[in-house]
Amino acid sequence: MNGQRRRPWQTVVMALIAIGILLLALGGFLSSLTQLLLTPVFAAQEWLTTRYQAFRDLVSAPTDLAQLRQQNAQLEAEVARLHTQVIDLQQQVTEVEILSALLDFARAQPQNVYKAASVISRDPRPFMKYVIINLGSNDGVLSGMPVVSAEGLVGHVVAVNANGARVKLITDPSSSVDVRIQPAAVDAILEGSITSDLSLDLIPQEAEVQPGNLILTSGLGGG
DSSP: OHHHHHHHHHHHHHHHHHHHHHHHHHTTTTHHHHHHHHHHHHHHHHHHHHHHHHHHHHHHHHHHHHHHHHHHHHHHHHHHHHHHHHHHHHHHHHHHHHHHHHHHHHHHOTTSOOOOOOEEEEOOSTTOOEEEESOOGGGTOOTTOEEEETTEEEEEEEEEOSSOEEEEETTSTTOEEEEEEETTTEEEEEEOOTTSOOEEEOOOTTOOOOTTOEEEEEEEEOO
């Protein structure tokens, strides 16, 4: 009987305690205690989240690495393709510039007839300065004809076949060309060398020759 009588009082006491805790919580008096109690929970949650992220990165790393390698290979292939295009465009620009310069040169010398030729090979011997061009007797090329570029005399034809010709360059050691130096108005001989350097010989001693003087030639000479 006594035990049964104490039960209502216990219920009342517990209800009062619960109401007191609720009032304290609503008044903000339990926030510090709540934060203190939840701090270990938050720390544990953060630790678990960090470990899960590390594990997921570890698992997905091989796939990401393979994708990066594939993307890198694609980018390298694209760079190589663009580099090839740049080289092709540079070659086209160079060819246009050469053709334009040759056209200007031909227009400046209307009394002469010019044929455009390309170098198809070079003499491999170290001290011989010869090239082979892709025009021959079928194109009207004859031995002894001068070969010029937009910059001036290149050499002269020394041998001809039906579809090609051999050209001795003015830098060949055996090359010598009659020239006139302006404005001194004196004649001289332009000679090649084994080092491909050019030199002037047989200049009159009284001639006033200065660096930068213009050298003119008809392209004819002794060899």
